[in-house]
Amino acid sequence: MTTERNIRTNFAFYAPEGDGGAWHTTLNSLERALREAFPDPVIALRRSGIRSMAVLDFEIEQAPDVWLVGTAALTEPDYPYITLTDVTADEAGPFAVWLRDGFAPAPDLVRSTSSLAMANGEDTPSPLPAEGGGDDITALLRRHLEAFDH
Incomplete structure (x- = not known):
């Protein structure tokens, strides 16, 4: 029986390139x-x-005893982003769904990557699927981390 690693990293979410x-x-x-x-x-x-730009730092309780810490910079047209610090895919997945479905004006406008991927040379964020619930997006983020966990 294999046990899934609980990889902690930073996840970043971006507007379309x-x-x-x-x-x-x-x-x-x-x-x-x-x-x-x-x-x-x-x-x-x-x-x-x-x-030297304005940013928003936040700490939110996503679920009982599940706290997310993040930072957002929404400069246009440069490089708007929202990051979550030191989170697992299980923690980042529901936030990604909220960002895609509850904040972005359309579900095809969110890309993501992780600091783990960037540390391994992959600096191009991937689009989040426009459909799929929390379990689907969490599984996608897990696979993303597994691909870079060497």
């Missing part, structure tokens, strides 16, 4: 969406020291 404005959103609208979707989130706006 070449269309940084596809999400038609701001940090303020992301903050509102997080507050509506998750109970008592901790949210802070700050200026990033790396690229």
Whole structure:
């Protein structure tokens, strides 16, 4: 019997390549969406020291005792992204579904990758399928991690 590894990494979610404005959103609208979707989130706006732009840091309770920590930068048309820090595929999957179905204006507008993939030389995010529930997306993210877990 094999036991599945519980790989922890950072997951990043992006708008479609070449269309940084596809999400038609701001940090303020992301903050509102997080507050509506998750109970008592901790949210802070700050200026990033790396690229000198406004970012939104958040901590949300996705399920009882399952906390996600993330950062978002929604600069258009540059490089809008939302990252989750130190999460498993099981934790990132439901957030990815919320992002795709509950935040992005259309389900075909979210791409994802992980720091594990990037550390192994793969720096091109892949589109999330426009369909599929939490179990499907979680399984997809697990397979993604397994492909780079050497």
